[in-house]
Amino acid sequence: MAYKTILAVLDTPQNARQITDFGMALAEQFSAHLIGCHAETLAAVPLIAPMEIPDPAAMQVLQEVAQKETAEVQRMFADQARREGVSTEWRSFMSSSGYGASTVMETARTADLILASQSDPSHADHRADLETFLFESGRPMLLIPYTMKQPRPINRVLIAWNGSREAARATFDSLPFLKAAATVEVLVVDPPDRANQNSQLAGTEIAAALARHGVQVSVTSHESAGGSPAQIIDSRLSDKGVDLLVMGGYGHSRWWEMLFGGVTRNILDTMTAPTLLSR
Template sequence: MAYKTILAVLDTPQNATQITDFGIALAEQFSAHLVGVHAETLAAVPLIAPMEIPDPAAVQVLQEVAQKETAEVERIFRERTAKEGLSTECRSFISSAGYGSVSVMETVRSSDLIVASQSDPAHADHRADLETFLFESGRPMLLVPYTMKTPQPIRRVLVAWNGSREATRATFDSLPFLKAAEAVEILLIDPPERNDQTPELAGTEIAATLARHGVKVTLTTQETSGGLPAAAAIENRLADNSIDLLVMGGYGHSRWWEMLFGGVTRSLLDSMTALTLLSR
């Protein structure tokens, strides 16, 4: 298994260079085809009273702004990917649904891996609907911290394991990274005691399975004290072990209720220090 089609989410000119460079590094590592995607969401058009017809001047301005940004993102992508032997293409979409449009989702679902940037609080124009990508695409998503500007080799990986469907999906979706890594640690935090298994044996089966794939894996079971949140325990482990990639399930409520990540996932994404691969 390898990533052969990598999709780079180029939602703004501010992060287009960063995500293109990370996409290039991954495309070169896995000999993959790199697709840059940019989607513009058409803003609400002011209406002219009393007939409430669209204001032609406002429509023209909105279209020009969208076209200008799309052209800038495409320019950045094409200039950065102008390397001999690199297979790339750039796709742009303009619709009222933006990144949630059917056309964008069809492209996303045909990729092996999505690469996107963590939201930068300094830029309010981060528009890619990453929650929709995670919930609806069925594809793993690699999030890059907005502070991480230069791709680095992924040597040490931490897998946050709790035996859930989401954690299982993320673990197997990350196999290309796990097999290439120098060290992979499976971390269990406060595993429950079951009738058929003690906490000490939790995670041994997934560790054995990964080892059969040639993954250099170790297993760590950690019991928190003083009510330390799971997110904080994972963050401490990331810092202590100089982790390059965190692998975890994307947990959240149904999209029919609210499009928000669950507590542990959201806490980690707000303060992420390492590349993070999420799957649902």
């Protein structure tokens, strides 16, 4: 198993070069085809008060700004593609719903992996509708911290394991990374006692399954002792110099501000390592 089609979400000029660089590195590592994707949102119709008449001049200005951004992002992607020589393709979309459009979703669902940047709080317009991709594409998403500008090898992987469907999806979706990594740690925080399994054995079954794939895997069980699971994961990321975090994407709200409740949201707000999420 390997990633053969990677979709790079280039939603703003601010992160286009970063995500293109990461996409090129992954495409080279897995001999994959890289698709650069940018969705241009049609400008909403401005109105002139009090008669509420559409203002065509203002609408044209807004659309020209959006088209200029699309051209800039495409140029960055094309320039890098020429230098790297990997298999690439450019796709741009224009619709009123941006990244939530059905045409964009159709492209996302044909990818082995979606690559995107963590939201940068200094850019209020950074809205790639990542929740739509994660919840409706059915594909794993690799989020890159906005502070990480250069790709680096993924040698150490941490799996945040709680036995859920989402965690299982993320773990097996990450197999190409796990098989290439030097070490993989399955981290279980506050494992519950179950009728058929002692809490001390939590994580051993998934570790055994991964070992059959040739993954070099270990299991760590940790008690939070009043702290939060997110704090435990963050501490483990720092202490072990982890290159990739693998975890399930949890939540039900469609709005980004409310989507990633609890552990997932806390991790994404403070992420220090690339994070692979599956839903």
